[in-house]
Amino acid sequence: MLGKARVLINGCTLPVLIHSHSYVHKNGDLTEEFGGESWLPQTRQVGCSSGYQMHNGICYKAFTTPKNFHDASSACATDGGTLAMPKDASTNTFLLSLKNAVDESGFFWFGLVDHHQEGGWEWVDGTPIGSFNAWEPGEPNNAGDEDCAEYFPTAWNDAQCSEADRKFICQKIPTGCPGGYVYHQPSRLCYKAFNEKTTYSGAVAKCSADGGTLAIPRSPIINKFLIYLKNAVDTTAWFRFGLTDHHHQEGDWIWDDYVALGNFSSWGPEDNCAEYFPGSHSTKDTWNDGPCASADRKFICQVYPLGCPPGYQQHGHNCYKANNDKKSYDNAAATCRADGGSLAMPRDKATHEFLVTLKNQADRSAWFWLGFNDQSQEGEWHYVDGTRLGSFQPWYPNEPNNHGGNEDCGVMIQDEENNEWNDHGCSTELKFICQISLQGHVVRLTFLDFDLENSEFDLEFDHVTVVDGSIDKQLGKFSGTNLPPAVTSSGRTMEVIFTTDQSVTERGFKAQYRAVALEMLEN
Structure with a gap:
């Protein structure tokens, strides 16, 4: 009989070592040895709740x-x-x-x-x-x-x-926000104004426990939304957000994600931790530098939602959506930007085939705008992020041909089987596919030591299986004494399954995992 042990790993918002596991046999029994701090995943439901x-x-x-x-x-x-x-x-x-x-x-x-x-x-x-x-x-x-x-x-x-x-x-908006958090579509983040008082470090700990940070009003739009949220909770209270200068030089204000303040600010008149003036104050809803140790401030947290926004489907580290509305190339691009993304950029065969499936689900016979063009210089095709097309270019035979002298925008055409690319007039109104990058962090698992029974026959004996929890896909299956390669999930959950037939006792294995920011991964 086979024995199994499962560990579900959840990526947090900070790129730090979270937890390590060691599996060993002792007296014939499978046990786990844990190191570090356990970080459990939160359950996040997607869909309309009762009455909505x-x-x-x-x-x-x-x-x-x-x-x-x-x-x-x-x-x-x-x-x-x-x-x-x-x-x-x-x-x-x-x-x-x-x-x-x-x-x-x-x-x-x-x-x-x-x-x-x-x-x-x-x-x-x-x-x-x-x-x-x-x-x-x-x-x-x-x-x-x-x-x-x-x-x-x-x-x-x-x-x-x-x-x-x-x-x-x-x-x-039915997204993977934790309970009590509100999804903000322009920033694609979840926010919550807490109706409890604590110090700056206490607020940081509360937000961290939810897998996030103190809120970062980096733009006027986010700032106005946070004001709305905090005032919905309490118009007379001070609310902390994630901006300080106490870790740095006085006056050198840094967001809690370690990015410099930038051009936008909303300071009131004159401490080291930022907060909103209460609504009862003459400078209500502007920023103030207040005492970090004061325990009479409420606070606002932000976390990344789990998975893709509504209507989008995940492929790799991006989310895609086929839009059935017909628009010109520029208007389609503007619609994608309003969602926080761009027209889709299929850089490889796997992504192209995924987009073909997506478009066929929406409209098999339609043409769809994609995110590449030669508007800057005829024949010099670039993706909308400014990079040149790579080696993967599934053009329809004899395309691009700039027919009529004004075909400067890329489109996926319907050609019975292949759904290849064509150049087309940018003013034509067509359907289109948007792409946005997943936000937050993924899980990277690194094996430090590995010594299991060598399962040569289709891994029937002792082995470790690593599963991508976001898309339910097996990332690897390992046995023997060779150190397995590092594996990376596509989302924020990874499952490690140890299966044994309990016939042989070896040293087991040890692994560590990190929550890695998506922007740190190579494209």
């Missing part, structure tokens, strides 16, 4: 309990989301049907404000309103400090945020 309905990859729910705008925001945050953001006509129509099913004549808050500048309407994720709106004629009119948006009952209206008789609609 999905539209275009986002989950929505209309709530009937009347609240003011702040309390409605707080209720959505507690549920792991934000107030709903109808950024396009399709979503707006869906939200109207959702609210009308609950209360056709009711007024409902949604996530649009002009808190920061009168008339400068922004979504609660920090992004500007954009070209679509559905304002009631004559609105918004700011008739008495009206800075929050509502359905009135079918068109949009600006209202006083303190109005306490409004119902509301929440949205949640």
Whole structure:
């Protein structure tokens, strides 16, 4: 009878040695010897929770309990989301049907404000309103400090945020965020404002326990979203975020991911640890340098979501999505950038074949834009990241031919079998494939010592199997005395399985694993 021992490894957000294992036989029994600190994976569910309905990859729910705008925001945050953001006509129509099913004549808050500048309407994720709106004629009119948006009952209206008789609609993006965290699509990170007080080091420890860091508002959009989140929890409290100068020279401010502050900041008037001024302060929502040891500050954490964003599928260290909307090359590229990525760049046969499968699932007969062009110089084909095409170039026979003198953009065509490349006019509206890189860390397992029974016959006796937990793929199966090569997962989980027939006792094996930042891996 075979005995098995399993260890599930979860990549954290810091590239440090986490844990080591040694498996040995003692008196005929399989035991484990552990070294270092155990780091257990968190369970993260993807999909709409009870009462929510999905539209275009986002989950929505209309709530009937009347609240003011702040309390409605707080209720959505507690549920792991934000107030709903109808950024396009399709979503707006869906939200109207959702609210009308609950209360056709009711007024409902949604996530649009002009808190920061009168008339400068922004979504609660920090992004500007954009070209679509559905304002009631004559609105918004700011008739008495009206800075929050509502359905009135079918068109949009600006209202006083303190109005306490409004119902509301929440949205949640179904990603692999830990419980209580809210996914922020522009930054592709999960955030949570904690309603508890601690020191800077205590806040760092709390965030680290969730596999993250203190939040890093590196851009105005992220900064505005964190202000929204913290105010949904407590408008009168100080909230820490991940910026200090206490590890460095005074005034040399460094983010908690060890990157310099950069050009964006939002300091108030004058300590060593950054925090938001509370909403009751005259300089509310700006930054302050406060005392790191003070235990009366709340805090905001950020973590990477597990896996790909909604609608995307993982291949290697990237996520891909075939879009059925038809757009020009430039507009398709802009759509991908809005998702935090680019048009897809298939650099090898395996990726190309994956994209063929993806496009065929969407539309087998359609042509799809890809991320390469010769717009800068005719015949000089580059990927959209600026690198030249490599040796892998599956052009259709006699392509590229620049037919008509204006075919400068790359496309995957449907040609019965091969789905090869062609050059095409960039203004044509076609479907397209987007690519974004996975964020966070993967697991790299390195064997330090290895001495097992040599399983020569299809590894039927003692052996170690390493499985990629993200895609359920075997990465290696090892036995004998040769030191196996290092193996790297495609995501944040790896499973190590030791199987034995218990007939021979050897020294066993020892391995260590690291959480490695994806940007540190070679392409």
